[in-house]
Amino acid sequence: MRPFVGTEALAAGTVNRYQLATRYTSMHRNVYMPRDVEPTANDRAVAAWLWSGRQATAAGLSAAALHGCKWIDPRLPAELIHTSRHRTTGIVLHSDRLADDEFCRLRSIGVTTPARTAFDLGRKPGLTEAVIRIDALVQATGLKPADMALLADRHAGARGIRQLRRAMALADDGAESPQETRTRLVLTAAGLRPTHTQIEVFDPFGSFVGRLDMGWRQYLVGVEYDGIQHWTDPAQRTRDVDRVAELEALGWRIVRVSSDMLRRRPHVVVDRTLAALRVAGFHPPSVKTIANSR
Template identity: 40%
Template sequence: MEIPFIGSDAVADGRLTRAHLRSHYRPLYRGIYIPRHHQASLRERIAGVSLASPSAVVAGVAASAMHGAKWVEDDVPVELVAAVRRQRGLIVRDETLAEDEVTTVAGIRVTTPARTAFDLGRHLSRGRAVARMDALMNARPFAFEDLALLAKRHRGVRGLRRLRVALPLVDGGSESPRETWLRLLFIDAGLPRPTTQYVVRDEFGRYVRRIDMVWEDFKVGAEYDGEQHLTSRRQYVLDVQVRRTLQRLRWHVVHVIKEDAKADIIAQARDALLSRGWRP
């Protein structure tokens, strides 16, 4: 049996008895069931919403996941623009959607990438909004001009000021929430805005490294080192070899780990930039 499913339909079709439904399955939403011990994925939860309310439109973070954005946890609330009763695991928004702000992904009605970004920027705090919009931009690029048109169309809606603050900081080159966090840390500290995902080549044009973010004019870069740098011997050896090549090419790369203090990260990048000729 496919999951999730409509409980009353399964009983009516004879696939389950009411007793079997109650003993072996649990409600995901009202009338929508999954096996009792099954941990539903985000996609299954979204599918359950679509079964419960076919006219509902999935929005926000869940919509960004439907468009392919990464770093979306399975337990995030599913945002809906719909006239449905509120219940656990759902965020129901009473908002207006134009026909061209809705699309279909895998048979489910979701907000378009532009409208999804518009909502993320309005409803989330700046750091979270930029990280979510970065991930969406990386998966499904959207035009800033389209968001400006949406702001004009929906003049006066809640959160436009938040959107105006977050939108200029969006960069689809960011490949993880921590990269977004690091980029914003530098910008907030008054450092120049870095270029993301910059490819370094050697004097013969051979590929050396794609650095998370760089200040190209000063040959200074920064990378957020995740767990793979600690758990994979092969990755560690490759990193050491690449760092030697970057040093030979006169690149200074600041390597950041989660244990680093913000002040130390900023100081390293600032000192490197100043030593290469940057002047605030």
């Protein structure tokens, strides 16, 4: 059982008062969840909407969660567009006015459209985080750049609009994790924006060999972000070694990126990618130096 209204559950007989008091925890006034269930970002969005009397519109991160975005920190507060002056812990209330084409319903819940959600998320402080969130939203919904641009033009004087436009220009529908987005942004900042993402590679017989996070198909250079399981899981490590060997046999040069490299040594990502591109015959007109992170 996910978030529910306590008085409704009591009236329906699905719980009694003793069960409500001992087996469930109050998320907001009259809104409950099972004690042994850790709430997700989606749960927080639904709970906040129920708290509003089903009157509010989920916005920002809550809208993104309801649209199916991954990687949203479940500890962050829910966000609603609501006229209520009553405040409650765990919910951020916005008073924005929405045009008719800026909200919709998902499973009966009022929620900002993907385009409006991107408009809101892209203006939150922090360019990298804004791009990560827009990438995730595009992945989840198929949101088109033209739809985002329409909202940006409509609200041209809104706070944060400059960052939003930068985030839109940097977004990519091929990012499948925040770290892939960060890797792409490190390369882009150095003047090495990958020309392709999620590159599928096949052998001469048409058999699928693997999919690369990003790279330059025409130069057979790929860049892969490897999560911790790629380094600590022996079975995954073996698969990676075999896969890279197959890719290299087909002429690909693979730059592998770890979390430590991305966080503390981004210049290494750039240097290794640039070296691979130069060997492949590509010489970028200018490459910016990326400082070592401290």
